[in-house]
Amino acid sequence: MVSITEVAAVAKVSDRTVSRVVHNDKRVTPKTRARVQAAINALGYVPNRGALLMRTNKSGIIGLITDVVSTTPFSTDIIHGIQSAIEESDYSLLTVNTAGDPERTAKSWRELKGHRVDGVLYVTMFQRKLSADEVDPGVPTVIVNCHSEDGANRPAILPEESAGMAEAVSAAVSLGHRKFGYVRLNASLLAAAERERALRATLAEHGLSLPDKWCVSGVEGPLFEDTFVAYDTVKSMLDQADRPSVLFCGNDEIALQAFSAAARLGLRVPEDISLVGFDDFRVVSEVMRPRLATVALPYFQMGQAAVRQIAGLVQDQLEPAPQFIACQFMHRESLSRAP
Amino acid sequence: MVSITEVAAVAKVSDRTVSRVVHNDKRVTPKTRARVQAAINALGYVPNRGALLMRTNKSGIIGLITDVVSTTPFSTDIIHGIQSAIEESDYSLLTVNTAGDPERTAKSWRELKGHRVDGVLYVTMFQRKLSADEVDPGVPTVIVNCHSEDGANRPAILPEESAGMAEAVSAAVSLGHRKFGYVRLNASLLAAAERERALRATLAEHGLSLPDKWCVSGVEGPLFEDTFVAYDTVKSMLDQADRPSVLFCGNDEIALQAFSAAARLGLRVPEDISLVGFDDFRVVSEVMRPRLATVALPYFQMGQAAVRQIAGLVQDQLEPAPQFIACQFMHRESLSRAP
DNA sequence: ATGAAAGCGCTAACAC
DNA sequence: GTGTTAGCGCTTTCAT
Numbered sequence: 001m002v003s004i005t006e007v008a009a010v011a012k013v014s015d016r017t018v019s020r021v022v023h024n025d026k027r028v029t030p031k032t033r034a035r036v037q038a039a040i041n042a043l044g045y046v047p048n049r050g051a052l053l054m055r056t057n058k059s060g061i062i063g064l065i066t067d068v069v070s071t072t073p074f075s076t077d078i079i080h081g082i083q084s085a086i087e088e089s090d091y092s093l094l095t096v097n098t099a100g101d102p103e104r105t106a107k108s109w110r111e112l113k114g115h116r117v118d119g120v121l122y123v124t125m126f127q128r129k130l131s132a133d134e135v136d137p138g139v140p141t142v143i144v145n146c147h148s149e150d151g152a153n154r155p156a157i158l159p160e161e162s163a164g165m166a167e168a169v170s171a172a173v174s175l176g177h178r179k180f181g182y183v184r185l186n187a188s189l190l191a192a193a194e195r196e197r198a199l200r201a202t203l204a205e206h207g208l209s210l211p212d213k214w215c216v217s218g219v220e221g222p223l224f225e226d227t228f229v230a231y232d233t234v235k236s237m238l239d240q241a242d243r244p245s246v247l248f249c250g251n252d253e254i255a256l257q258a259f260s261a262a263a264r265l266g267l268r269v270p271e272d273i274s275l276v277g278f279d280d281f282r283v284v285s286e287v288m289r290p291r292l293a294t295v296a297l298p299y300f301q302m303g304q305a306a307v308r309q310i311a312g313l314v315q316d317q318l319e320p321a322p323q324f325i326a327c328q329f330m331h332r333e334s335l336s337r338a339p
Numbered sequence: 340m341v342s343i344t345e346v347a348a349v350a351k352v353s354d355r356t357v358s359r360v361v362h363n364d365k366r367v368t369p370k371t372r373a374r375v376q377a378a379i380n381a382l383g384y385v386p387n388r389g390a391l392l393m394r395t396n397k398s399g400i401i402g403l404i405t406d407v408v409s410t411t412p413f414s415t416d417i418i419h420g421i422q423s424a425i426e427e428s429d430y431s432l433l434t435v436n437t438a439g440d441p442e443r444t445a446k447s448w449r450e451l452k453g454h455r456v457d458g459v460l461y462v463t464m465f466q467r468k469l470s471a472d473e474v475d476p477g478v479p480t481v482i483v484n485c486h487s488e489d490g491a492n493r494p495a496i497l498p499e500e501s502a503g504m505a506e507a508v509s510a511a512v513s514l515g516h517r518k519f520g521y522v523r524l525n526a527s528l529l530a531a532a533e534r535e536r537a538l539r540a541t542l543a544e545h546g547l548s549l550p551d552k553w554c555v556s557g558v559e560g561p562l563f564e565d566t567f568v569a570y571d572t573v574k575s576m577l578d579q580a581d582r583p584s585v586l587f588c589g590n591d592e593i594a595l596q597a598f599s600a601a602a603r604l605g606l607r608v609p610e611d612i613s614l615v616g617f618d619d620f621r622v623v624s625e626v627m628r629p630r631l632a633t634v635a636l637p638y639f640q641m642g643q644a645a646v647r648q649i650a651g652l653v654q655d656q657l658e659p660a661p662q663f664i665a666c667q668f669m670h671r672e673s674l675s676r677a678p
Numbered sequence: 679a680t681g682a683a684a685g686c687g688c689t690a691a692c693a694c
Numbered sequence: 695g696t697g698t699t700a701g702c703g704c705t706t707t708c709a710t
Contacts, residue, residue, distance in 0.1 A: 001396075001455060003687055014697045019689060027695055044477075046452040050398065051687035053389030054702045057340075061433075061454075071419035073412035073622050080410035083436045087443070092450055094400075095434050097422045104426070111431055113385040115400075116340060138383075231628040253626045260628035263602035283412050283622060287592045289570040289599035342703055353681045358705065366679055390703035393686045 002043045011039035022047055053116055062091045062310060063112035063120040063139075067100040074281060078123060078144065081303020089311055091118070100224075102133070109136045119310040122146070126223070127158070127190040142310045144302060155313055155320035157306045161191065162198035164295040164327030168248070168276050169202040171293075171331055176338035177246040177274065181214035181237065183230050183258060185250030188223050192250060195278060199248055213237070214244045218254035230257035238265055238273065245273065245338040252277040252284045255292055259334075270336035280330050290333035298325040341382045350378035361386055392455055401430045401649060402451035402459040402478075406439040413620060417462060417483065420642020428650055430457070439563070441472070448475045458649040461485070465562070466497070466529040481648045483641060494652055494659035496645045500530065501537035503634040503666030507587070507615050508541040510632075510670055515677035516585040516613065520553035520576065522569050522597060524589030527562050531589060534617060538587055552576070553583045557593035569596035577604055577612065584612065584677040591616040591623045594631055598673075609675035619669050629672035637664040 004022075008015040013032060020028050021036040028036075039045075053059045064082065086093050094115060096108040112120060113136075120139050122130075124146040132149055135141050141155070148154040172180070182199060185192035203209055216237055218230035230249070237243060238261060249255035255277035262269055269275050269290055277285060280296035302325050312318030343361075347354040352371060359367050360375040367375075378384075392398045403421065408414045425432050433454060435447040451459060452475075459478050461469075463485040471488055474480050480494070487493040511519070521538060524531035542548055555576055557569035569588070576582060577600060588594035594616035601608055608614050608629055616624060619635035641664050651657030 001452070004689095005687080015687085016689075016698080017696060020696085023689090029695065032695080046449050048392070048455060048687055049453045050389040050392030050455060051702090052689085053387070054393065054687080054704090055689045057702085059389065071415055071422060073415050073620075076410055076412050076415060080436075083410060083434070087436065092454060093434050095422070095432050097419075097426065110385050113340070114388045115431060116387060116389060228626060253622060256623070256626050257628060259602075263598075264607070264628070266605060268603070281412075281622070283592060283620070284595070287567060287595050289596060289603070344703075354704080355682085355706095356680060359680085362705090368679065371679080387703055390686090391705085393688090393703080394705045396686085 063117035077299035085307035167329035181244030293335035402456035416638035424646035504537040506668035520583030632674035
């Protein structure tokens with residue numbers, strides 16, 4: 001790899017001058033600058049970040065620690081948002097996966113510290129409270145999709161789910177729906193409680209409620225080893241004369257199973273029953289027919305916001321505080337007029 | 340950040356000795372080693388990779404260039420495989436996204452060269468021929484899911500699709516199916532031609548064929564701006580007295596639309612019609628009911644193989660050659676006995 | 679078994 | 695506007 005001295009030799013200037021050109025220092029005559037630039041292009045010189053790190057103590061690297069997020073299909077939009085914002089900054093992205101394992105988490109931090117990353121994005125798949133040793137206090141860090149244990153005013157990026165849910169419920173009500181059903185997420189998920197709470201609260205505002213018989217489980221088993229049961233529970237629920245006119249689902253996969261159950265019973269969506277998902281996992285929501293009405297998790301924006309926060313934090317331009325990003329209701333054909 | 344000299348001072352040895360301990364050099368007495376190790380732990384010392392890079396010319400970083408792969412839900416398994424293999428090596432992973440844009444591609448290479456990456460994984464979303472300037476000849480590179488333009492014996496990782504397709508067809512035939520339909524992928528995809536070719540070839544071996552009337556488009560429009568039309572084309576096809584008993588689909592999303600079409604017509608899968616997908620995009624294939632029989636793209640293994648290739652290549656232990664990974668047929672409930 | 683000196687590529691702080 | 699000196703953290707080479 002060609003170094004700054006070789007460029008200097010070719011351009012017949014000192015290495016310091018080459019450095020000035022590279023960093024757009026004004027104090028270089030246009031003529032020398034052109035000569036140096038020509039040498040840079042001719043030799044294909046790219047400054048060595050390792051050397052830069054030693055001099056300036058800046059690596060130009062942001063570390064990304066995920067539990068499983070970067071290796072599951074659900075939240076690629078977070079990664080996408082992060083990369084899109086990274087690309088506009090001058091940082092590079094170093095990604096590490098912990099699979100939720102504490103030992104690997106510790107190893108990940110060491111790895112990132114070895115590279116002297118300027119900051120870290122700590123992203124979790126599910127909303128949850130972080131345990132104390134998950135985040136290294138010595139490195140500027142923004143946590144994404146999770147809460148710090150100490151409840152401190154840590155920089156964080158979180159989705160705000162309840163407004164989106166409220167919007168969805170209101171849309172259903174104004175389409176004439178009065179009989180609501182709900183298919184629950186895994187109970188150990190923070191989001192599960194929050195979504196059901198938001199659903200019930202909004203229903204109450206409309207003078208409606210969720211009957212127990214129409215509130216069933218969509219998933220069973222412990223986190224990460226859970227299996228979907230929505231197909232069976234929904235099939236039983238819908239195979240009655242008295243059934244809900246609209247079915248809210250904890251997420252879009254559950255909605256797909258609910259759709260399968262309706263299909264099996266010969267019920268048409270949305271003519272016989274309306275369906276609303278959560279997450280806006282588009283491979284399902286935009287591909288199935290009818291397309292799935294659902295509340296979109298703002299993953300892309302969360303990723304972007306996370307990068308902006310960490311960049312601001314690293315440059316001391318930002319005071320650390322949690323930031324909430326709104327969820328939007330995506331009204332699509334699976335939610336229609338009540339029968 | 341604490342440096343090797345501070346550790347040396349605390350342990351009362353020279354910095355060189357600390358270095359020896361860090362790198363497990365034998366020539367250190369157990370006693371000094373223990374003292375040094377204690378200092379390292381106490382201070383939380385992690386060697387500075389930037390300094391290491393300068394001395395050894397090894398960054399310990401593998402660059403990952405993707406067009407869109409790392410930001411779409413379809414191929415997270417490649418990333419997963421890569422990360423799982425990276426984790427067992429001593430490399431870190433620096434990820435860059437080009438979105439298929441030549442300018443960003445050039446910028447990506449410069450970024451990786453700045454970090455003096457030891458090797459590069461160049462991964463594409465769809466199988467395609469690379470153009471000449473996509474890969475930098477100056478950096479050891481393994482291309483994944485794509486072919487080099489010059490047809491040279493470049494190190495590459497590719498899926499072998501035809502055997503999996505043949506297996507799927509044979510399974511259908513032995514379940515009594517004689518009337519085959521096919522829903523095509525975007526014609527500009529290399530995989531589209533290959534899959535249809537493999538399907539027809541295997542059918543021919545069984546003395547069967549694909550009637551034109553049962554071979555329809557699943558997708559329309561140019562790549563990256565295409566829309567699914569499988570719901571409509573399949574609905575028309577199936578809304579006839581004479582219809583196929585099994586429908587092969589170019590990918591799993593198309594299969595989901597085919598399923599939607601069948602549901603709309605009141606046809607049951609698999610009793611009235613069997614369905615076979617391609618890709619094994621599990622969020623669809625394992626969640627819908629019946630679960631979707633499909634040919635699995637071996638993305639995880641491809642990712643792992645890619646890392647092993649690049650590691651071998653960097654250490655000159657491997658001669659560069661393309662490597663093919665087999666696709667496996669996943670027999671699930673959507674493919675059943677012919678009616 | 680341990681240490682001292684030199685140098686990797688680069689820039690901050692001064693010269694000039 | 696341009697060049698010189700020194701040193702960032704580390705390992706290689708050579709001494710001891």
